[in-house]
Amino acid sequence: MTRALAGGGLAAAFVVALTLGPLVVVALWAEAGSGLGAGDWAAIRFTLWQALLSALFSVALAIPVARALARRTFPGRGLLVLLLGAPFIVPVIVAVLGLLAVFGRTGLVSQTLGALGMDPLSIYGLHGVVLAHVFFNLPLATRLILQGWLAIPSERFRLAATLGMGPVDVFRQLEWPMLRAVVPGVAMLIFLICTTSFAVALTLGGGPRATTIELAIYQAFLFEFDLGKAAVLATIQFAVTGAAAALAAWVAVPAVMGAGLDRPVQRWDAARGAARAIDAAWIGLAALFLLVPLSMIVLRGVPQLAGLPPQVFEAAGRSVVVAVLSACLVLVLALPLASAAQALRGARPMAATVVESVGYLSIAASPLVIGTGLFIVLFPIANPATLALPITIAVNAAMSLPFALRAILPELGAVEAQYGRTADALGMRGWARLRWLILPRLRRPLGFAAGLAAALSMGDLGVIALFANSENATLPLQLYQLMAAYRTNDAAGAALLLLGLSLVLFWAIDRGGRVNAAV
């Protein structure tokens, strides 16, 4: 217990230093900033509103898709699940261009409408912002909820079938408790991701009405050079995170499923024709929505791949190294944090929530404020450019931590509930418990978390833009520089390379963690 707390404390300290630390530095460095204007308040309102809508739609659509994936097996299912995760990990501008190829003025949908004599679609506005956020986050929500479904032991469904339970009873007895436990956290996560949205909201929002807090920070910092105001806005972003995390913790009810024998799930309740058709429809629609825009990225990129300049491949190599190291670091941070939260949960639930919330801080952190704060601290000590890659690794790991925690915490809770007492009775503590109980039981979420961290790190522009030179540019940065130099064809090739590498990394790491072929 004490060792778990010490490890968790260290990890928490690291995350706080990386997220709140820079904010404090910026605030101290700043002269008294001007107050918030009407525009800033409008930005805060818009940010919360679009994030709320995006989270609700993402989760509402993810539940039927995850359920369909959980109770069906079909050839290519594994590949489909892998590909469905792709939108989450590509850089914003790449995904936006992919979306526009489908939903834009000259996109597939508008062309079809035009052929039928109807007006083209307009994607710009709040609906466009929400559409793009659902595109980004539906895969994440689906994966996390799917994990929840797969955590229900197959014996439960067998028992339900033996008892002659129909779909309604199965839902009420088995699936609803799991959703109560998993969905609030997932919704909160997506809400938070969307609160820091900047480029998507602006590009698809259609104008300054779609100003988010992150853009207001940008304006305060770069346009007005009012660091005080930037710090105030960043603090508001953290306050929103804290409130959302507290709300989600309050709504969620941990589910105790009992132990299982890891047999593959068979669903007798869903064998009938209607259920099959509904599941097929949900899987088909989700696949269309997520994969067609990605196919457009692939189609545009393939002809350009062969002609890519060598610097792009060098940047790709750097990005892979950064991604793998970030993935390792995120596990080193997530396991102790999750263990500490778990250890505290019974005796001191408030403390557990605080520890857990620390893990979510990074999601609310403005990359611009983190970068600036770190810069102010590091500049007197060292040349920032030489630290670009280590900083990127650390910040990317911190940024992926919320997803890792989301994946690990529920299953760690389940493991402790099922095997904790036996392990205690056997005197398994510390390393032995980790080695023989926790790690084997958590292989699936750990693999998923590390894979996701690697892929996210691959695609993230994050803070590197503030530190990097062309000598240590990562692939996303190189992609932006190609676009800035009019080289849209090379950029399309680089985008495909990035997409491919992210998926391969995710697949390789995630696969290492899979107990069976269920996901």
Place this chain on the structure above:
Amino acid sequence: MRKHPIIAAGLLAATPALADLPVLTVYTYDSFTSDWGPGPAVEAAFEETCGCDLQFVGAGDGAALLARVRLEGARTEADIVLGLDTNLTAAAAETGLFTAHGQDASGLDLPVAWEDETFLPFDWGYFAFVHDKEALPTPPTSLRALADSDVSILIQDPRSSTPGLGLLMWVQAAYGDEAGEIWAGLSDNIVTVTKGWSEAYGLFLEGEADMVLSYTTSPAYHLIAEEDPSKAAAPFEEGHYMQIEVAGKLAGTDQPELADQFMAFMISEAFQSVIPTTNWMYPAVIPEGGLPEGFDTLIQPETALVIPAEDAPAVRDAALETWLGALSQ
């Protein structure tokens, strides 16, 4: 020297110092120092003659560049800052970090006279709306005509983008108190407002709008690099707002002679001849062989608009208010 063969080494080590050569550090914006910008060629040319190691440090865009210098203050390692424009020079001069450029600016080929003694131009361009000649054969002929038309446009946010700010100043310079009216007229033409130039230009190439805010020199890229003559910039009757990109020498530089040498080099043939086909802007001094073939096809605005650097900050803040007011309706 610039590229490490081993990736892991790049993670740990700084670029090893060239054998005791003095280092001249130039802060600039990312796209200048990127592999596709003027940086590599400029570095090679200067290092041939200077007996020094020229190191470019990229810092986002022009606005981020100024923010970085402000953050670093007098402790900055920069000897030269290259890539500010006239919308930023007043704020930059106010920091007191810069000293006189000390060069003879009389040989510059700018459409306007240059009198600033602190900052020295290295290139310039006109903002313009770019269109596809086939898709839009008869573009509007003025800002007002554009506002009255139903031609769709993509612009950048002035709060995060240099061209976005340029358009704000353009409308302000052309219409003054009537700027709000023009923006109100433009609001239904604007498809969307992007974070930066790359996003807007990318969307335009995808066919999301009829026109995009860019530069009169943008069609030259498509013509020269892609042999694609389909793009053109529309000449506007009010005149076109200029972006003049400048460099300044830091007062606290530890390499004052090298810095002077670089400023002189910056307006010399070797630097200036690189600019047109890497930065896709007009060089501040026309190279001896003239501009590259293809630049002669570009439109030549009759009136060059520019708000004096010292007035820019106040005009900018008022213009942003107008813009936000007109587009948030």
